[in-house]
């Protein structure tokens with residue numbers, strides 16, 4: 001039997017097991033890198049389903065060429081790598097993997113908050129490099145986290161999970177979101193605020209918005225200049241939400257205290273000068289990277305594809321369209 005589904009890159013076994021259990025034949029690219037576009041187009045020929053990762057660019061041309069495709073299951077909560085309109089125009093479902101990665105990503109956001117404020121990565125490099133010559137009163141002083149003000153930009157699932165953890169640090173919370181989040185206000189006493197106020201008052205500004213045309217460079221020169229000199233910027237959302245060149249300038253000139261980044265504007269490239277700065281903690285986009293969560297993500301992507309192939313609406317569909325386009 002020929003494969004009905006393409007798995008674009010390696011994913012945890014649990015997702016593949018589910019496909020096998022459902023009796024779905026699949027083909028997998030076993031190299032841990034995105035296939036070049038021409039190879040992806042040819043691998044998709046004759047496939048009804050695609051399980052892909054956020055590094056796969058699924059554009060209109062590719063969707064057009066995949067004539068039998070019925071579903072695209074992104075193994076990520078974000079789906080800015082997929083042309084949703086092109087998929088909807090062809091009646092192709094697009095799905096993501098929400099919820100399962102919320103807590104894991106919030107944990108990593110906190111790892112960045114603590115690392116950048118308390119200079120953990122820098123202190124680790126210092127110790128490894130044999131520079132530790134005994135306790136010093138003024139050695140590697142950082143900023144306190146407890147009792148400070150946390151500004152959450154984007155109060156969805158992940159923003160809220162990050163805010164919940166702030167309770168243990170006795171922090172006040174401001175949030176900025178297109179809609180009021182009453183649960184966040186009632187449960188955590190968080191206060192809604194316009195972005196400018198949040199930037200001006202927060203000690204930690206943490207970004208949790210999806211990448212959309214209106215969130216591209218949401219944080220640029222103007223916004224950074226509103227932040228306090230003692231404040232830190234944390235980004236575990238999508239790189240292009242921040243104007244990275246402007247951020248490098250602000251970090252280099254000490255106009256903000258530091259940044260914790262898991263994502264970059266042109267991944268995997270870093271902006272000129274970023275890697276040379278000590279007041280930034282740099283991670284390679286590992287927000288959801290725990291064994292448990294990545295396995296769940298793979299399983300959910302497979303569940304979505306299995307539903308689509310059975311002719312059912314998938315549980316985590318992100319593009320609205322009529323599943324049975326009119327044939328009148």
Ligand code: GLV
Nearest residue numbers: 075076077078288
């Ligand atoms: C990771 O960045 C995701 O969108 O799941």
